[in-house]
Amino acid sequence: MTVDLSMKSSITANAEIIWALKSTVNGYSNYSCANINDTFKKMFPDSKIAAQFQMSSSKVSYMVNHGLAPYFQTILKDEVRKSRLLRCFF
Numbered sequence: 001m002t003v004d005l006s007m008k009s010s011i012t013a014n015a016e017i018i019w020a021l022k023s024t025v026n027g028y029s030n031y032s033c034a035n036i037n038d039t040f041k042k043m044f045p046d047s048k049i050a051a052q053f054q055m056s057s058s059k060v061s062y063m064v065n066h067g068l069a070p071y072f073q074t075i076l077k078d079e080v081r082k083s084r085l086l087r088c089f090f
Contacts, residue, residue, distance in 0.1 A: 012052040019055060020063040030057040 023033055034057045040050040 012049055015049050015053055016055060016059075017063065017068070019053075020060050020068060023060055024064050024068075030061045033057055033060040 019033070019036065022028075023030075033055050036055050037050070037053045040047070040053050044050040
């Protein structure tokens with residue numbers, strides 16, 4: 001039973017991350033994400049993910065600025081290091 005609960009949590013977290021990315025890429029304001037979970041629950045009443053989904057303006061801001069941005073920054077730095085390393089050989 002514990003495994004199922006952690007799996008649901010992980011799937012819901014993935015949905016929240018996808019929404020944070022979508023809102024950022026499309027230029028949605030953080031405020032527009034407030035109570036979006038209510039919209040999803042109405043749109044998808046039979047969805048367990050929609051039932052567990054939680055989003056607020058402060059949550060999306062925190063996720064993007066303190067979770068996703070550092071992750072993508074690390075990837076970018078790694079790619080720059082690789083490209084510099086390759087240039088040394090040519």
